[in-house]
Amino acid sequence: MKNIIIFGAGGHAKVIADMLEKQDNYNVLGFLDDNVSKGTEIYGYKVLGGKDFISEKSNEIFGGVVALGDNWVRKVVVEQIIEKNKNFNFITVIHPSSSIARGVKIGKGSVVMAGTIINSDAIIGEHCIINTKSSVGHDSLVKDYSTIAPNATVAGGVIIGKCSTVSISSTILHGITVGDNTVVGAGATVIQDLPSHTVAYGTPAKVIRKRKENERYL
Numbered sequence: 499m500k501n502i503i504i505f506g507a508g509g510h511a512k513v514i515a516d517m518l519e520k521q522d523n524y525n526v527l528g529f530l531d532d533n534v535s536k537g538t539e540i541y542g543y544k545v546l547g548g549k550d551f552i553s554e555k556s557n558e559i560f561g562g563v564v565a566l567g568d569n570w571v572r573k574v575v576v577e578q579i580i581e582k583n584k585n586f587n588f589i590t591v592i593h594p595s596s597s598i599a600r601g602v603k604i605g606k607g608s609v610v611m612a613g614t615i616i617n618s619d620a621i622i623g624e625h626c627i628i629n630t631k632s633s634v635g636h637d638s639l640v641k642d643y644s645t646i647a648p649n650a651t652v653a654g655g656v657i658i659g660k661c662s663t664v665s666i667s668s669t670i671l672h673g674i675t676v677g678d679n680t681v682v683g684a685g686a687t688v689i690q691d692l693p694s695h696t697v698a699y700g701t702p703a704k705v706i707r708k709r710k711e712n713e714r715y716l
Contacts, residue, residue, distance in 0.1 A: 499525040500560035502589055503552070505575055507531035507538065507545050510627075511565035515541050515611055517593050521648075525588065527559070549575070553582050561587030563607060564625060569661045570679075572714045573643045576607065576625055588625070596628075605642065617654070632664075635672070647684075659694060663715050681715045 502518070504511050507529040518526055532548035539545075543577050543605060551621025552559060564579070566572040588607035592598065596614040604610065605624035613631040615674065620634045623642035628634060632646045637652035640646060644658050647666045652658065656670050659678035664670060668686040675691045681689055683706075692698050696705045 499523065501527050501558055502560055503527050503546070503562040504529045504543075504565050505549070505562060505579070506565040507534040507540060509569070510567040512540060512666070513611065514563060514565040514591055515543060517591050517611065519610065520594055521591060522665075524560070530562075548584065549578060552579065552586065560611075561589045563589050563591055565609075567627070567645070568714055569643045569645055569663060572625055573661060576643075579608050594634065594640060599636070611648075623660070641678070661711070665699075665715075679709060679711050 502524040511529060513654055518524055526543055528543045528546040530548055530551050531545055534545045535546055538545050564572050564575050572631045582623050590606055590608050591605055592610045593612040596610045598616050599618040601619035602616050604622045608622050610628045611630045614628050615633040615654050617636040619636055620638045622640045625643050626640055626644040630648040632650045634652045637654055638652055638656040639651045640658045641660040643661045645663045646652060649667045650664045651669045653670060653672040655673045657675040659676055661678060662676050662680045664682045665684040667684060670688045674688050677692055677694030679695050680692055681697045684705040686699045687701040688703045688708035697707050697709050
């Protein structure tokens, strides 16, 4: 099997390691994390070092996935990897229990977790997270670096902007557009379009405040 690495060594990375074992398409060499001591063992895999590892061992690596839950941090790390190796192969990781309908397109570097449903002709961008038991309706578009959190429901014909988050157990009604870098709070019900760079929550969801691009959402 082809050798791959996981960027990140936190909780999200552990979930992805488990998914890769179940997918059984790749050999996981280990984790890379600049903030975790080299040699630390996680699920039988070791932290091999930081991002410089990909330059030092480029001939041994087929590709990898950035396993970082924060959208903006994930974007920054992807860009740093591309700076070191513009041809780096970002893999897509899909849990075998997910349901992917006909016509669905999923971009490189994205992860689709257990129990997820993605319906007909939906498009998932690059480096997205479609998390546990969430659903994305038919003909919807989830743009790059965005997250659909556990148990969130995105109805048909919805557009989720770049680097945006639909938080746990929230619902986006049919045909809604959520702007870039926007966070929909946990349990919210979105019944009208939301602008970019905002935080919105409640039922119905209302914009609460503005939000910076690099602001953490967790």
